[in-house]
Amino acid sequence: MEFAGTVPQLAGLMTPTIFSSEENSFVQAYLWVCLGAIAGSSARFFLSRLAARLLSTAFPYGTLFINISGSFLVGLFLIWTSERVLVDPRWRLLVAIGFCGSYTTFSSYAFESIAYLEQGHWLLFGSNIFANNVLCLAAVVAGAALARAL
Numbered sequence: 001m002e003f004a005g006t007v008p009q010l011a012g013l014m015t016p017t018i019f020s021s022e023e024n025s026f027v028q029a030y031l032w033v034c035l036g037a038i039a040g041s042s043a044r045f046f047l048s049r050l051a052a053r054l055l056s057t058a059f060p061y062g063t064l065f066i067n068i069s070g071s072f073l074v075g076l077f078l079i080w081t082s083e084r085v086l087v088d089p090r091w092r093l094l095v096a097i098g099f100c101g102s103y104t105t106f107s108s109y110a111f112e113s114i115a116y117l118e119q120g121h122w123l124l125f126g127s128n129i130f131a132n133n134v135l136c137l138a139a140v141v142a143g144a145a146l147a148r149a150l
Helices: 023-054 061-084 090-103 106-118 122-149
Strands: none
Touching: 023 061, 023 090, 061 090, 061 106, 061 122, 106 122
C-alpha cells in the first residue's frame, strides 16, 4: 500500500496509487497525509497516557482502545466516503491514511504481545492477541455497517 505513480489503482487499497504526472500532485498528497498523521499521533499519545492513568498499566488498555477505535473509524470512513457520499480524495489521504495510520498502534500491540510472551504471561499474551484481533475486526465491520446505514 505504498505510493507508486505508475501502478494502476488496485481495488481495496487504502493508499491511492495513481497521481497525475505533475510532481505537485504528489507533494500535495504527501502534505495531506502529514497533516492527518500529526493529529493521529497526537491523539494516540494523549489517549494512551489517559488510559494508563485512569485504568492500569498492567494491561495495554490504551493500545487496545486505540486499535478498536481506529479500526472502527477506518471502516466507517472508507465505506461512508466510497458508498454513501462523494468527497474530495484528499479526505482519504487526511483521515484514513494520515490520521488512522498514525493513530492506530498495531506495532505497539505486536511489541506488547511479544513482551508478555517472553515474560511468561500466557494469559495476558492470549488476551491481548484475542482482544485486539477480534475486537478490531468487529470494529471495522461495525464502522462499515454504520456507514451503510447512514
